[in-house]
Amino acid sequence: MAIRVKPGASRTRVGGTHGEALVVAVGARAVDGAATAAAMAAIADALGVRPRHVRLVTGATSRDKVVEVDGLEPDEVSRRVAALKDPAGA
Template structure:
C-alpha cells in the first residue's frame, strides 16, 4: 500500500501517529542531516506496521518532509488506527 507521511525531525522521541494535511505524521529524534531523518522515519513506519524495514520503500520525497512510501504488508485498518480515524 502507498501512503503519504509527514516527517518531523528533531523530536524528543520517535513516534508514529496522527495526521497532518491528510498524511501520517512521523516524529523522529534524528536530525535532517545526510538522510538520517528519512531513514529513521522509514524504520519507524516499518515498526508501526509490524513489518521489516526492507518492506518499506521510499517512492518520492527523499529531501522533503512530505514523503510517499510503499509498505508491503500494511493494512488499511492499521493505517486508519494510526491516523486516529
C-alpha cells in the first residue's frame, strides 16, 4: 500500500489521502529514519496489527513510501485502509 508520511506533525494521525496514498502524520522528524519508524508503528496501530507485520518495501528516504502488511487477509487490509482514507464514508 502507498503511504505519504508527514513528519513533524503536532500529533500522530493516520487518515486522509494524498493522491492515492494514505496519509500518515507523525511527530518524529525526518532524521535517521525516525519518521519512517514512527509511521510504521502508526500504521500497525491503525490497522490493528503488530508492528512487526508492517514492512517497508520502498521509500526509506522519501515521504512517499510503499509498505506491506502481513497478518491480515488482503481484502481485510483493503477494507481497513479504505476506512482510514475516508473516515466519513466508513
